[in-house]
Each structure stands twice: as C-alpha cells, then as structure tokens.
Amino acid sequence: MKSSDLEYLYNNIPYTERNIYPEDIEIENVAMYKDYMKDNGFNYEYEKLDTGFMSANLLRQDNSKIAGVKNPYYPTNSRLSFSIARNKFETEKYLKAAGVPTTNSKKYTLDQLATAKKEALSFAGDIVIKPLNLALSKGVYSNVTADTFEHYWKLCSNIIKKSKRKGKHILVQEYIEGFEVRVTILEGKAVSVMTRLPGNVTGDGQSTIEELIDEKNEQKKQCGFLSKYPIQKTKVIESFLEKSGYSYDSVPAKDEHVLLLSVSNLANGGEIVDISDLVSEEIKETALDALAALPGMNCGGIDIMIKGFDDTTPKIIEVNAFPLLSLTKYPTYGKPSKAIEYFIDATIVRDQYLNNTDNGYEIENKEEILSNYFNFFERKQRLAVNQFMESRK
Structure with a gap:
C-alpha cells in the first residue's frame, strides 16, 4: 500500500469510531x-x-x-x-x-538471485518479492526496485530457510497499483x-510520530485480539519513514495520515x-x-x-x-x-x-x-x- 491509498481509504470509509471488544x-x-x-x-x-x-x-x-x-x-x-x-x-x-x-510471476530457487534480478527488469515499474508457499504475509516485500532487490531477496530467503515448508522458492511479481x-x-x-x-498514525498537529504510535497502541487495547499486535517501533519502520521524508520525531499536521509500512500485516500493527x-x-x-x-x-x-x-x-x-x-x-x-x-x-x-x-x-x-x-x-x-x-x- 502507498500513502495515496491510505489517504483514499480514510477519505472514503464512513466509519469514525473503533469497534470495542473484550480482550478474551x-x-x-x-x-x-x-x-x-x-x-x-x-x-x-x-x-x-x-x-x-x-x-x-x-x-x-x-x-x-x-x-x-x-x-x-x-x-x-x-x-x-x-x-x-x-x-x-x-x-x-x-x-x-x-x-x-x-x-504475472516468475519462480526461482534461493540461489538464483542474479538471474532473478536480471529478469525482474522485464517488469515495468516496481516489483514484489514473496515466498512461494508461506502465509500471513510472511516474507512479502512490495515496492522493490532494482537498487533494493538484493536486500529484500536476502530477507525473503532467510525467512524461507527458517520455515518448515517444503519447496524453497521465491516468486518475483509485477507490482500492482x-x-x-x-x-x-x-x-x-x-x-x-x-x-x-498497514500500521499508520493520524497527526494532531502537536505530537511526534513516536508519540502517536504510543497513543494508537493504547487505543488498540480496546480492540480484543488486536491488542496483542501493537505497532512495534522497529528499524524497519524507521527506514520506511526515512524514505517517506519522516522520522520518529516528525510532527505530522492535523489529520495528516502517515503510513508506517507498505505491507498490510496485523502482526505489525495493522487494522481491519x-x-x-x-x-x-x-x-x-x-x-x-x-x-x-x-x-x-x-x-x-x-x-x-x-x-x-x-x-x-x-x-x-x-x-x-x-x-x-x-x-x-x-x-x-x-x-x-x-x-x-x-x-x-x-x-x-x-x-x-x-x-x-x-x-x-x-x-x-x-x-x-x-x-x-x-x-x-x-x-x-x-x-x-x-x-x-x-x-x-
């Protein structure tokens, strides 16, 4: 997901109040x-x-x-x-x-990095790297470019190696807007x-992104099982924010929606x-x-x-x-x-x-x-x- 998609959703979803559920x-x-x-x-x-x-x-x-x-x-x-x-x-x-x-996908073994990177250039625009047969968005990386291809390939490979699934393959796909x-x-x-x-926060014109994350995690405690999946202030989010022109210390404008990650994963603080x-x-x-x-x-x-x-x-x-x-x-x-x-x-x-x-x-x-x-x-x-x-x- 891109920031423009997040903005579209907040502008077109009629709901303003979070649902509240028991924790158990x-x-x-x-x-x-x-x-x-x-x-x-x-x-x-x-x-x-x-x-x-x-x-x-x-x-x-x-x-x-x-x-x-x-x-x-x-x-x-x-x-x-x-x-x-x-x-x-x-x-x-x-x-x-x-x-x-x-x-449109191409399938590779984990040792075919060079071939995969070369052939990925046939796709127009950014690409997606993901495991062949893992679930829950594990190892999925979107908006991958030629410059970041090797980095995300290695991250995906490491996740696949740690899994118990057979068929150690990586899919390279065209990025779909x-x-x-x-x-x-x-x-x-x-x-x-x-x-x-994906994990995101909405500015109030006064609080830093780090403070907004803490506030949102408090709100998530009222959302039943989602309370178990707070937004973690990781290096991955820090890097994503930096590429978007933000840092944990940035103060978003009032009602400004800030995307913290591109992949929609509940385990990383996502919402439904x-x-x-x-x-x-x-x-x-x-x-x-x-x-x-x-x-x-x-x-x-x-x-x-x-x-x-x-x-x-x-x-x-x-x-x-x-x-x-x-x-x-x-x-x-x-x-x-x-x-x-x-x-x-x-x-x-x-x-x-x-x-x-x-x-x-x-x-x-x-x-x-x-x-x-x-x-x-x-x-x-x-x-x-x-x-x-x-x-x-």
Missing part, C-alpha cells in the same frame, strides 16, 4: 464454529486430534455426523484445491487458464469484504476495515470466479488488489484455503460479518438437499443458500470450460 474473545476458527453450534442448539462433537488441532463435528439430531471442520481444512474443499492454493505459482496458472485477472482487500467466500457466497490497513457494502459487484464477482477456478474449492479467502471501491478491473494476488474468520467477525472499523453462522446453516442445508433427509433442523434462509450453491456450481462449470479450451491451445 475467541478467535480460532474451529472453536468459533463450536461456540455457535453450542449456543444455537445444534448437536456437535468437539475433540482434539492427533495433530494437536481441534475438530468440530456438526451432527444431525440423531447424532450421526453431517460434516466436520478442522484446521486447516473445510469439509467441502478437496485436498487437491488445498494443495494448489498453498502454491502461489500453481494458483496463478489455474486463474489465468480460467480467464481470471491475476498477477492499489491496495489489498480480502473477500471471504463460504459455500459459494461472498460473506465478507475487508481491507487490512469491513467494506462489504462499499465495493463494486465486479470486485465480488472476480473473487467468486477466482475461487471457482480452483477444482474442488468451495470455501476460501481471496486477496485482490483494487484501485478503489468502484474498480472494474481488480486483480487476484492470492487464494487462501482456510481464511481466518476472526478477521471478518471482529473488524477494527465497520460491521462484523456472520460468516460462522452462514457456514453452519449452509452445511445443514447442503446435507438436507444432497441426502434428501430431515436432519432435524429448520434453517430460515434455506432458499438463499440453495440458490448460492447452484449459482456457484454453474460458475465452476463455466470456468472449467475456459480452462479446458486454454489447455488445448
């Missing part, structure tokens, strides 16, 4: 599903697996199993789709074959659209804004196409770069097979989503339809859920034809 709120996906089933009278099982993760099983009223959710899998996502989503380069191939707008939004899709419905703001009712239908449709392009995937988080809420040409940058629903339920600004509720209701309706059975539960929005299912299935078929025709070329 539940944020783990499977546990949130369990809590919803328990609070609403659904039969369920909650158990610890040999992997150490928890599993929440939704049961019919006769206690037979409908489906189970366990980290990091949704029951209606195939293992193939999960494998594709973890590999950003493979994901890009599937998206392009389906005709879904996405990034705009800011990142996450569209969360569950069982064929876009249940949430949010954007993650729900924009579900603000973005264009084209953005939601592009996200639905991206998920439908991966065979066997029905639930996921789609990361998209957009230039504004009314953007008609968004680009997909990543697909996540097990999105964190706490981000949609506990935004810093805006209204919380009902993602948890929708998934459980949809799972019950799906069981009733596919098995022609009465599992004992009445779901009010049954017709809407079935309509979303059928529309998403047709979307998958259409994109599968595109992929088949592309493979014949």
